[in-house]
Amino acid sequence: MANPGDFAYTVKQQADIVRIVGDYVKLKKSGAQNFSGLCPFHGEKTPSFSVHATRQFYHCFGCGVSGDVFSFVQKLENITFPEAVRLVAQKVGIPLPKAAFNTAAEAEDARLRTALLEIHERAANFFQGQLRRPEAANAREYLAGRGLNDENIARFRIGFAPESGFLLRDHLRGQFDEELLKASGLLSWKEHEETTKLALYSKFRNRIMFPIRNEAGKIIAFTGRTLDANEKSGPKYLNSPETAIYSKSRVLFNLDQAKEAIRKLDYAILVEGQMDCISVFAAGFHNVIASSGTAFTDSQARLLARFSKNIVVNFDPDTAGAAAAERSLGLLVAEDFQIKVATLEAGFDPDLFIRHRGAPAYAEALNRSEKYFDYLIARARTLFPTKTAEGKVKAVNYLLPHIQRIPSRIARDELAREMAQKLGIDSAVLGQELRHAAASRTGAQVKASAEPQVTDAERILVRALASSSEWQPTETHISSREGADVEFDSARQARFTLLGDRLHEGLAAESLIEALLSGEGQVDPMLLPLRDTDRQLLAGILMREEEELTPELLEGAIEALIRRTMERKRRELQRQITEAERKQDSAALNRLLQEKLALERATTRPL
Numbered sequence: 001m002a003n004p005g006d007f008a009y010t011v012k013q014q015a016d017i018v019r020i021v022g023d024y025v026k027l028k029k030s031g032a033q034n035f036s037g038l039c040p041f042h043g044e045k046t047p048s049f050s051v052h053a054t055r056q057f058y059h060c061f062g063c064g065v066s067g068d069v070f071s072f073v074q075k076l077e078n079i080t081f082p083e084a085v086r087l088v089a090q091k092v093g094i095p096l097p098k099a100a101f102n103t104a105a106e107a108e109d110a111r112l113r114t115a116l117l118e119i120h121e122r123a124a125n126f127f128q129g130q131l132r133r134p135e136a137a138n139a140r141e142y143l144a145g146r147g148l149n150d151e152n153i154a155r156f157r158i159g160f161a162p163e164s165g166f167l168l169r170d171h172l173r174g175q176f177d178e179e180l181l182k183a184s185g186l187l188s189w190k191e192h193e194e195t196t197k198l199a200l201y202s203k204f205r206n207r208i209m210f211p212i213r214n215e216a217g218k219i220i221a222f223t224g225r226t227l228d229a230n231e232k233s234g235p236k237y238l239n240s241p242e243t244a245i246y247s248k249s250r251v252l253f254n255l256d257q258a259k260e261a262i263r264k265l266d267y268a269i270l271v272e273g274q275m276d277c278i279s280v281f282a283a284g285f286h287n288v289i290a291s292s293g294t295a296f297t298d299s300q301a302r303l304l305a306r307f308s309k310n311i312v313v314n315f316d317p318d319t320a321g322a323a324a325a326e327r328s329l330g331l332l333v334a335e336d337f338q339i340k341v342a343t344l345e346a347g348f349d350p351d352l353f354i355r356h357r358g359a360p361a362y363a364e365a366l367n368r369s370e371k372y373f374d375y376l377i378a379r380a381r382t383l384f385p386t387k388t389a390e391g392k393v394k395a396v397n398y399l400l401p402h403i404q405r406i407p408s409r410i411a412r413d414e415l416a417r418e419m420a421q422k423l424g425i426d427s428a429v430l431g432q433e434l435r436h437a438a439a440s441r442t443g444a445q446v447k448a449s450a451e452p453q454v455t456d457a458e459r460i461l462v463r464a465l466a467s468s469s470e471w472q473p474t475e476t477h478i479s480s481r482e483g484a485d486v487e488f489d490s491a492r493q494a495r496f497t498l499l500g501d502r503l504h505e506g507l508a509a510e511s512l513i514e515a516l517l518s519g520e521g522q523v524d525p526m527l528l529p530l531r532d533t534d535r536q537l538l539a540g541i542l543m544r545e546e547e548e549l550t551p552e553l554l555e556g557a558i559e560a561l562i563r564r565t566m567e568r569k570r571r572e573l574q575r576q577i578t579e580a581e582r583k584q585d586s587a588a589l590n591r592l593l594q595e596k597l598a599l600e601r602a603t604t605r606p607l
Contacts, residue, residue, distance in 0.1 A: 007097055008070065008085045015092050017056045017069040023091070024076055024215075025306045026263055027051060038305050040076055041065050043298065045336040045407060079113070080106040109244075112183065116245045119176055119184045120211075120219040126171050127159025127209040127222075136160040138227050139208050146275060147355045152282045155257075159209040161224055165201030173200075185221065185240040204238060210274045212246070215303070217256040221246040223274055241550055249297040252304060253277055253290040259307050261287035267310035269342075269366070271350050276314075279351035283359040285366075301335045309335075312369050314342040314350050326402070329372055334405040340369035373415055376402055377422050386423050395423055396430065454537065457564075458509040460557035462537075463549055464494035465516040490549050494558075503561040506568065512537055570596070 018035055021027065027035040030050070039049035039060040048062035059066035065075070074084040086096055130136055131153070139160040143153060152158075161168065172181055181187050181200060189198045207224030214220050221240035226233045240246060254277050262268045269288040271277050277290035291300070304311070313329060329339055342365050344353045354362050370378075376399060380386075384394040399419065406412050420430045454462075467490050495517060498504055504513040512534040519528045573596045580589040 007089075008081075011085055011089045011092065011094055012056070012069060014094060015056075015069050015088050016053075017058065017072070018051055018053050020069050020088060020091060021051050021058060021072055024072075025049065026308065038309075039063060039065070040302060040306050043302060043305075043335055080110055082106065083110050083113075112180070112244050115176060115180050116184055116243060117218050117220070119172060119180065119186065120221070120245075122172065122175065123168060123184075123186055123222070124157050124159060124209075124211050124219050126168055127161055128157060129159075130162050130167075131158065131160040133160075133162075135162060142208060142227065146351065147279060148282070152278060156278055157211045157219070159211075161202060161204035161207045161209050163206045165205055168202040168204075169200050183243060185243045185246070203240075206233070207238065210278075212240070212251060212253060213256045214245075214251065215255055215259065218245075220251070221248075239548070241548070242552070247299075250299040250303065252300055254281060255289050255303070257281070258287050258289050262289075262304075262307040266308050267312060268304060268308055270311055270313045270315075272315045273349070273351075276350040279354050280314075280362070283354045283362060285359075285362070296329075296331045298331065298335075301331055301337070305335065305337070310338045312340045312342050312366055313372075314344070314366075326376075330402060330405055333372065333402065334407065336407055339372040341372055341375040342366050342369040343375070373402070373418075377419060381423070386425075392423055392425055396425070454508045455560070457557040457560040458504075458507050458513070460549070460553055461494050461498070461504070461561075462509060462512060462516065464490035464554055464557075465498075465513065467491050467549060490551075490554055493551075493554060497558050501562070501565070503558070503565055507561075509534075509537060 018027065022035075025037040025040055027037045028047075030036040030047075033052055033054045035051045035053065036047045037049050037051075038044055038047050039062055041060065042063040042065075044062050049058065049060045051058045057066060057068050058072055067075075069088055070081060070084045073079070073087055074081055077084065077087065079087070089096055131139060143158065148158070169181070169187055172186075176184075178198070178200065182189060182198075186203055187200045188203045189200045191198055204222065204224040206228055207226050210223045210225070211219045212221040212223060221243070223240075224238045226236055226238070239248070242248060253274055258268065258281070265287050267287065269280060269285055271280060271288060271290050274290055277288050280288040289304070311332065329341075332339055344350065344365055348356070350362070353365070380395040380398045384391045384398065386392045386395050396419075403412060403415060403419075406415070416430050420426065423430075498513065498517060504510050507513065511531065515528050515530050515534060573592055577589065577592045577596065580592055
């Protein structure tokens with residue numbers, strides 16, 4: 001809280017909330033002293049978020065959130081009040097005093113984030129320096145081959161992680177303690193059996209390093225592109241794990257450099273990979289961002305909506321690229337974005353296209369971008385020839401899940417007429433199917449899918465059980481903690497937990513999990529004697545592995561199932577208690593009450 005006489009009060013008096021909020025939200029003047037925009041704290045289609053220039057506060061008439069400049073920055077940046085005060089002070093050019101925090105926990109959180117940002121900054125400097133060394137000749141040759149000059153390399157702070165696993169560690173070890181280095185996500189470790197001491201080493205080795213920056217331009221993570229061709233080198237692209245400063249679902253690559261151009265041009269170019277983004281930016285299209293190969297999230301959509309709700313998507317035109325585009329665009333449709341799709345000729349991603357065809361040709365490709373649903377209809381006609389009744393049904397089934405996400409009924413009806421004409425279907429019949437799909441909002445097709453509804457926790461456990469290294473003898477599993485060393489065995493940990501606690505009982509995926517447990521990891525899980533529904537479910541889960549299976553991810557899934565199991569036991573105990581009370585069975589009632597008390601105590605203990 002800002003009180004007269006303290007530093008926060010001084011900053012608040014000098015800070016213009018309209019300018020500060022305008023760094024995050026596209027504001028338009030809506031009155032003598034009011035500015036309005038889309039609320040960054042909840043998804044909305046029309047602006048209900050207002051900032052009062054004179055009274056220096058904000059309020060959202062949609063979700064009810066309100067406050068001053070500090071609470072706005074605090075909520076949006078997910079930082080403490082003292083950190084928000086310091087950030088606003090930096091924005092308005094006020095010299096900073098020594099930080100003061102309300103609690104020890106606040107101080108510790110701020111210290112951790114500050115230290116992690118400093119670690120990443122120094123690591124970036126280290127990688128940049130390594131790129132200039134003789135040992136990085138292959139890395140420089142690779143970058144030159146991708147059309148990157150020194151200016152572009154410097155702008156994006158591209159570097160090189162050397163083959164040695166100890167140079168980065170030794171560079172940072174004299175400046176930061178071991179716990180901070182472990183928390184950074186830059187180092188892996190293993191424990192010596194004899195001394196029980198941890199041996200730290202670099203997670204990234206012999207890789208070209210692409211820094212990932214937050215909206216403010218601070219480096220918060222890295223992506224490393226391997227220069228090795230052998231299997232032991234790990235994945236082609238290795239990303240930092242999530243940390244106290246990095247959550248990949250909340251970050252868009254290059255937004256820090258693109259946001260002003262997006263705001264000015266009122267549209268963003270969305271590409272799939274970091275090299276595509278860098279090449280498009282270097283060619284002069286500064287409103288480009290990248291999803292880094294993952295489908296869009298709600299947080300990313302809200303982040304982008306602060307600058308523009310117009311977007312041109314330019315993913316690779318192959319099958320994987322088209323599927324990625326559809327996953328991302330489905331969410332953007334629901335968020336009422338105006339979407340176009342730029343399609344390049346077969347065999348060309350944005351980076352390759354610009355290098356071979358040039359920036360003017362890419363500009364022309366952007367100008368030829370077609371509306372999203374025109375693109376989808378054309379794709380449906382390609383995938384399912386509509387000369388037969390069967391093809392028409394498949395085309396409609398393909399399109400319905402996309403169309404039902406459209407918030408506006410008027411827009412859906414208009415699209416139905418267009419679809420009917422292009423697919424050769426009676427408009428009344430198609431309109432009926434669209435109304436049914438829009439009413440259910442379940443993604444139903446003309447013929448409903450039989451796939452069971454499973455939770456994220458179940459999907460993670462299925463992935464873990466199916467990842468056993470016993471049936472993948474030629475593959476090296478890489479965990480977020482242990483780099484290329486097989487320390488974290490997700491299958492073993494999941495098997496141990498499920499066999500002991502039976503957490504999967506009663507789940508939608510219970511029979512599939514039971515089959516994976518009984519398989520003992522001796523064969524490819526798809527070869528197990530599964531029911532058809534279980535086989536389809538397993539295939540669907542394994543085909544959608546978009547997130548690295550880390551110890552943290554698995555632990556979170558197990559904790560979720562433990563909470564579910566306890567809640568199920570609590571409900572069953574309550575039912576038995578009610579029955580004992582009805583029968584006036586005092587002995588059974590006392591026993592059940594003791595069980596309930598023990599369960600409540602177990603529930604309140606940390607998992």
